[in-house]
Amino acid sequence: MTFTRYAIYYVPAEQAEWSRFGAHWLGWDLAHGRALPHPEATGLDIARITAAPRKYGLHATIKPPFRLAEGATAAALTECFASFAAQAVPVGFDGLALTRMGRFLALCPTGDQLGLNRLAFDCVRSLDDFRAPAPEVELDKRRAAGLSPAQEQALVTWGYPYVGDSFRFHITLTGKCPKPQLPEIETVLQERLLPLLPAPLEIADLALVGEDQEGRFHLIQRHALTG
Numbered sequence: 001m002t003f004t005r006y007a008i009y010y011v012p013a014e015q016a017e018w019s020r021f022g023a024h025w026l027g028w029d030l031a032h033g034r035a036l037p038h039p040e041a042t043g044l045d046i047a048r049i050t051a052a053p054r055k056y057g058l059h060a061t062i063k064p065p066f067r068l069a070e071g072a073t074a075a076a077l078t079e080c081f082a083s084f085a086a087q088a089v090p091v092g093f094d095g096l097a098l099t100r101m102g103r104f105l106a107l108c109p110t111g112d113q114l115g116l117n118r119l120a121f122d123c124v125r126s127l128d129d130f131r132a133p134a135p136e137v138e139l140d141k142r143r144a145a146g147l148s149p150a151q152e153q154a155l156v157t158w159g160y161p162y163v164g165d166s167f168r169f170h171i172t173l174t175g176k177c178p179k180p181q182l183p184e185i186e187t188v189l190q191e192r193l194l195p196l197l198p199a200p201l202e203i204a205d206l207a208l209v210g211e212d213q214e215g216r217f218h219l220i221q222r223h224a225l226t227g
Contacts, residue, residue, distance in 0.1 A: 001218065003210030006077060006130075008063035008123050010169075011207040011219060018196035022058035025173065025193070026050045030057025030209065033218040042188045049185060052175030053104075055216040060171045062120045062206055064160040066131040074210075077130045078221060081208045084126045085223035088206075091115035095199030096171070098189055103177055105185060106170040109201070113169065116203065119225075120167050123206070124158055134159040 012019035014031045023029050024036045027050060038046040068074065094111025101108075109116060142161055143152070151161035162168065173193075174185060207222045 001210070001212060003074070003212060003218075003220075005065040005067050005211040006074070006220075007061065007065040007209050007211075007217070008081065008127065009057075009059035009207050009209050009217075010062055010171075010203055011057070011059050011209070011222065012171075016196075016198070018193060018198070019058060021193055021196060022171070022173070026054050026056075026058055028054045028057045028216065030059060030217055031219045033212075033216070039192065042192070044185060044188055049174050049177060053172040055214075056172070057209075057217055058171065059207075059209070059217075060169050063123050063127055064163075065211060066134075066159060069130055069132040072130045072132075077127070078208060080127060080130065081206075081221070082223050084123060085206055085225055087227040088119060088122065088225040089115075089227045090202055090204040090225045091119050092200050092202040095201055096197050098173075098186060098194060099170070100182060101168075101170060103179060103182070104172065105174045105177075105182065105189065106172045107197070108168070108170050111200070116169055117167055119203065120169065121164050124163055128158065131159055 011030055012022065014020070024039055025046065027036050027038050027047065029036050068077065093109040093113055093116060096107040097110050099106055099108040139155060142155055147155065147161050151166050154163040154166055155161040173189065177185060205222050205224045208220045209217045210220050211217050
């Protein structure tokens with residue numbers, strides 16, 4: 001399969017019960033590249049609620065999606081990613097909490113996150129030679145949301161504003177929702193998903209993923225962090 005963009009994600013182990021629920025919640029199986037039915041009997045229009053994040057699958061972004069730089073190859077990226085993973089050390093934190101991020105819901109880490117943030121920034125830097133500069137129209141779209149000086153510098157340097165000090169690990173569960181609807185969605189997730197979440201949680205591997213021609217992301221390879 002030919003991919004238009006690549007990224008490095010944390011992808012929960014597919015055999016974990018919370019990972020299976022999350023994949024069905026979003027309606028996309030990142031590991032096997034297939035659509036999934038949404039959970040039933042929730043009273044929610046899950047297809048609409050999850051339309052925006054569906055194509056990405058259940059994940060947390062470590063290195064944001066990027067196009068390959070001129071002269072770079074997918075094979076070389078794959079090799080470099082494997083080398084990075086072999087030198088990186090697993091990191092852990094207390095667990096995950098259902099969190100409002102503006103008008104969308106996500107799972108965010110609790111406890112000490114310094115190791116997690118360092119892992120993400122090391123990954124961004126280590127693979128950045130493979131990233132083609134983002135088109136100006138894409139940069140302008142990012143700026144339209146309003147960026148701090150640090151985020152603007154990250155956008156110029158790394159092609160994405162939420163890198164380094166602005167990075168926030170999160171697993172997106174919804175698109176932007178009307179604020180009055182958020183409590184109803186939270187109630188369903190608190191009942192169905194939160195009891196399944198591991199505590200503590202260790203990030204022991206990362207995944208190289210690719211975006212297909214229709215904008216859906218697929219798992220290419222997963223590597224344990226063995227440094």
